[in-house]
Amino acid sequence: MFKRIMVAVDTSKSANSALAKAIKLAKEQKAKLCIIHVIDYSPLMMGGEGINIEALQKSTKDLGQIILNRAVARAKRKGMKAETRLIDKSGESMSHIAAMIIKTAKKWRASLLVVSSHAYKGVSRIMLGSVAEEIIRNTNIPVLLIQPGKSAPTK
Numbered sequence: 001m002f003k004r005i006m007v008a009v010d011t012s013k014s015a016n017s018a019l020a021k022a023i024k025l026a027k028e029q030k031a032k033l034c035i036i037h038v039i040d041y042s043p044l045m046m047g048g049e050g051i052n053i054e055a056l057q058k059s060t061k062d063l064g065q066i067i068l069n070r071a072v073a074r075a076k077r078k079g080m081k082a083e084t085r086l087i088d089k090s091g092e093s094m095s096h097i098a099a100m101i102i103k104t105a106k107k108w109r110a111s112l113l114v115v116s117s118h119a120y121k122g123v124s125r126i127m128l129g130s131v132a133e134e135i136i137r138n139t140n141i142p143v144l145l146i147q148p149g150k151s152a153p154t155k
Contacts, residue, residue: 002026002142006034006110008101009071014116018146019071022114023078025144034108035071036085038097039064061088083108098134105141113139116146 007022009015019035026033039061068084075082085108087100105113117132136143 002029002112003031004034004109004111005029005031005114006036006105006108006112007071007114008036008038008116009067010037010116011067012116012118012148014118014146014148017148018114018116018144019074021144021146023075023080023082025112025114026075026082027078027080031111033075033080033082034085034110035068035075035082036087036101036104037064037067037071038087038100040097061086098131098138101131101135102139102141105139110141112144113141114144114146116148118148 002025005022005026007019009019022033022035025031064086068086072082072084085104087104101113101115113135115132115135117130132143132145136145
C-alpha cells in the first residue's frame, strides 16, 4: 500500500513514537523510509548582546544531524535502511516549517507522511501554532498523525 514512508523527527516523545510507527510500517510494507528533521532557529532569534548567533546556529544544525543519526541507527537496529534529510529553515515561520516538510515529501515522492503532534492547547497553541495541523491542511499526501502518549492502531 505505502511504498515510500517519510517521518519527521525532533527530540519529543511523540516524535519518538512517530519514528517507531514509521519504522514498523516501512518494514511491514517493505517500503522505503526517509527520516527528516527541520532545524528550527526560532529560539535563537531572541539574541542578545554578546551572544554568538553563528556558533548557536552551528550547534543547532549539529544537533539536528545527531537527531537524524540516532533515528537512522534505531531504524537499522530494526532491520531497516533509511535515507535522511536535514532541512534548514533559516528563520522561517512555523507555517513555513510545515510547507518545507510538505515540499520535501513531495520531492521525495512520499506515499505516507508520519508526523507527531505536541498537543499544545490554549495560548501555547495560538503562540506556537501547529506544524502537524498545517501539514494536514495543506497536503494531499496521506498523513499519519501520532499524538503524545498515544500510538497509532496496528492492523
